[in-house]
Amino acid sequence: MKIKGRVWVFGDEINTDLIFPHSAFRVSPEEQIKLVFSDNRPGWSSLVEKGDILIAGKNFGTGSSRPGAVLLRRLGLACMVADSINGLFYRNSISYGFPALQCPGVSSMFEEGDMAEIDMLEGTVTNLRTGETLKGSGLSQSMADIIAAGGIEELLIKEGYMDK
Amino acid sequence: MGMTMSEKILARHAGVPAVKAGDILTCQVDVAACHDMFFTVAGQIDFEKVNKIADPDKCVVLLDHAVPAPTAKDAHGAVKARAFVKKHGIKNFYDVGEHGVIHQLLVEKGFAAPGRLIAAGDSHTCAAGAMNAAARGFGPAEMMYVWCKGETWYQVSPTILYRLHGKFASQAVTGKDLFLYIAGVYGDATNMNVEFGGEGVGNMTIPQRQSVATMCAEINAEFAIFPCDDLLRDFLKERGDQTIDAVDPDPDAVYHDVRDIDLGKLTPYVALPHYIPKNCCPVTDVEGTEIHQVLVGSCSNGRLEDIALAASIVKGKRVAKNVRFIVTPASQKVYLEALKAGYLETLVEAGAVVTNATCGACYGGHMGLLGPGERCLSTTTRNFKARMGDVDSEVLLCAPATAAASALTGKITDPREFLGG
Numbered sequence: 001m002k003i004k005g006r007v008w009v010f011g012d013e014i015n016t017d018l019i020f021p022h023s024a025f026r027v028s029p030e031e032q033i034k035l036v037f038s039d040n041r042p043g044w045s046s047l048v049e050k051g052d053i054l055i056a057g058k059n060f061g062t063g064s065s066r067p068g069a070v071l072l073r074r075l076g077l078a079c080m081v082a083d084s085i086n087g088l089f090y091r092n093s094i095s096y097g098f099p100a101l102q103c104p105g106v107s108s109m110f111e112e113g114d115m116a117e118i119d120m121l122e123g124t125v126t127n128l129r130t131g132e133t134l135k136g137s138g139l140s141q142s143m144a145d146i147i148a149a150g151g152i153e154e155l156l157i158k159e160g161y162m163d164k
Numbered sequence: 165m166g167m168t169m170s171e172k173i174l175a176r177h178a179g180v181p182a183v184k185a186g187d188i189l190t191c192q193v194d195v196a197a198c199h200d201m202f203f204t205v206a207g208q209i210d211f212e213k214v215n216k217i218a219d220p221d222k223c224v225v226l227l228d229h230a231v232p233a234p235t236a237k238d239a240h241g242a243v244k245a246r247a248f249v250k251k252h253g254i255k256n257f258y259d260v261g262e263h264g265v266i267h268q269l270l271v272e273k274g275f276a277a278p279g280r281l282i283a284a285g286d287s288h289t290c291a292a293g294a295m296n297a298a299a300r301g302f303g304p305a306e307m308m309y310v311w312c313k314g315e316t317w318y319q320v321s322p323t324i325l326y327r328l329h330g331k332f333a334s335q336a337v338t339g340k341d342l343f344l345y346i347a348g349v350y351g352d353a354t355n356m357n358v359e360f361g362g363e364g365v366g367n368m369t370i371p372q373r374q375s376v377a378t379m380c381a382e383i384n385a386e387f388a389i390f391p392c393d394d395l396l397r398d399f400l401k402e403r404g405d406q407t408i409d410a411v412d413p414d415p416d417a418v419y420h421d422v423r424d425i426d427l428g429k430l431t432p433y434v435a436l437p438h439y440i441p442k443n444c445c446p447v448t449d450v451e452g453t454e455i456h457q458v459l460v461g462s463c464s465n466g467r468l469e470d471i472a473l474a475a476s477i478v479k480g481k482r483v484a485k486n487v488r489f490i491v492t493p494a495s496q497k498v499y500l501e502a503l504k505a506g507y508l509e510t511l512v513e514a515g516a517v518v519t520n521a522t523c524g525a526c527y528g529g530h531m532g533l534l535g536p537g538e539r540c541l542s543t544t545t546r547n548f549k550a551r552m553g554d555v556d557s558e559v560l561l562c563a564p565a566t567a568a569a570s571a572l573t574g575k576i577t578d579p580r581e582f583l584g585g
């Protein structure tokens with residue numbers, strides 16, 4: 001699972017309420033994605049292009065069980081990498097088919113607009129501008145399989161627990 | 165090699181004799197609970213298309229975040245929840261009138277119990293660790309997976325052991341202060357379990373342990389587990405538990421780190437906006453800071469003894485003119501007990517607003533949101549930017565005694581002046 005794309009850089013402690021704000025609780029999925037980071041970076045969601053990559057600092061996704069990962073995926077991001085990722089956000093990223101990688105040191109390796117190449121299984125992140133590479137903890141095969149299937153809902157449909 | 169409490173519970177539920185940090189396991193889950201936001205918020209999981217769940221008796225559904233419904237969308241979510249429990253024969257359903265914040269209700273109704281593996285669609289699910297359970301939050305898709313299949317995967321995380329000694333020096337210092345001290349000094353526990361031990365645990369009330377275990381979500385802990393001691397056994401017997409299936413850590417359990425804390429040295433603590441790890445300080449550092457609202461409530465500190473403490477501080481006095489003092493009990497049961505004990509009367513006489521039991525303003529839902537430029541001192545769980553209202557508001561977190569004392573003065577205040585110690 002290799003991904004190449006343009007990078008957006010965020011800092012430490014980017015919490016779920018910033019990714020999936022309370023204002024997005026009672027609107028349609030189409031409206032929800034416009035509200036991603038509306039409190040800390042208004043206007044950002046309209047700048048994202050399909051295949052972009054999000055890079056962040058420590059404790060990305062700290063906070064709620066609300067599935068921020070699904071909004072990031074629907075917004076068009078290809079994947080994300082952070083110095084560290086909250087365990088619940090990490091599980092949500094797998095459940096919703098959005099690849100996420102923990103790679104300590106990654107946040108200081110990129111400037112916004114750089115191109116990155118990421119190998120999700122190997123756990124390697126390369127800055128294509130500087131040539132610098134770091135190795136984090138790659139996805140296990142079973143988690144990569146859930147992501148490749150399109151997330152848990154697709155699995156439940158396939159196994160007959162849910163109607164299509 | 166010995167095992168920690170988390171490891172023992174995971175091993176038991178994976179049906180294997182032993183596990184160690186790093187292992188990935190499939191475990192049978194004992195209880196799986198979801199609240200109203202699972203049904204209200206669009207685009208999370210198509211729950212109406214589910215046709216088969218594994219064991220309805222292991223499912224719990226309850227309404228807590230938005231009760232009684234403050235918007236028509238919330239009312240619609242509740243309608244869907246009622247239809248879902250009916251379709252799938254889920255008997256453990258707690259509607260408006262029997263309601264309470266999920267983590268309080270799981271304890272009150274006996275679902276959170278020693279040795280159990282508990283899943284809930286809420287990040288503060290680690291709260292049930294106060295009952296000697298391994299509990300963690302899941303997102304909506306994974307909750308549906310657990311409901312459908314009765315199991316899910318767990319990765320065994322390394323464990324940090326906090327060994328507690330002595331006892332709190334003042335009535336004004338409680339579990340929340342211990343947590344804020346831990347978070348402030350040691351920072352996050354991302355991808356780690358947190359366990360508690362030491363003779364000091366016995367000097368902490370059960371609600372104080374619930375407050376600490378709840379708050380461990382804020383340091384990104386996976387599980388947060390207290391041992392099962394005599395105090396917990398008494399609590400469980402009073403609750404009516406027939407059997408107690410506790411886990412103890414092995415004496416040779418392997419920890420990532422062991423940290424000793426003397427409860428007697430702790431003082432009232434506060435978390436500053438807009439995050440908690442390494443962002444907390446003694447209340448004396450911020451004394452005198454102006455506030456506009458004080459809130460006592462939530463799964464962290466909306467229990468009877470929290471409300472009793474707040475009432476004892478404001479009894480016979482008046483809340484400062486510049487402050488709104490809001491008290492939100494964590495459940496109908498807590499509300500009724502506080503009512504019978506006269507605490508609610510004392511609070512209202514002092515000028516507080518007592519709301520219905522709900523998550524309410526804790527997640528920015530209803531009943532006590534903040535406007536631009538406003539600052540709230542709160543016993544709730546989170547101080548994130550815009551959590552409780554306007555993007556230009558601030559939330560600082562504290563324990564109930566600090567909250568109540570500050571409500572009287574209208575600025576952040578050391579509660580020890582009011583309670584001694």
Ligand code: SF4
Nearest residue numbers: 462463523526527545
């Ligand atoms: S009281 Fe607050 S932290 Fe607790 S479950 Fe409700 S919204 Fe979440």
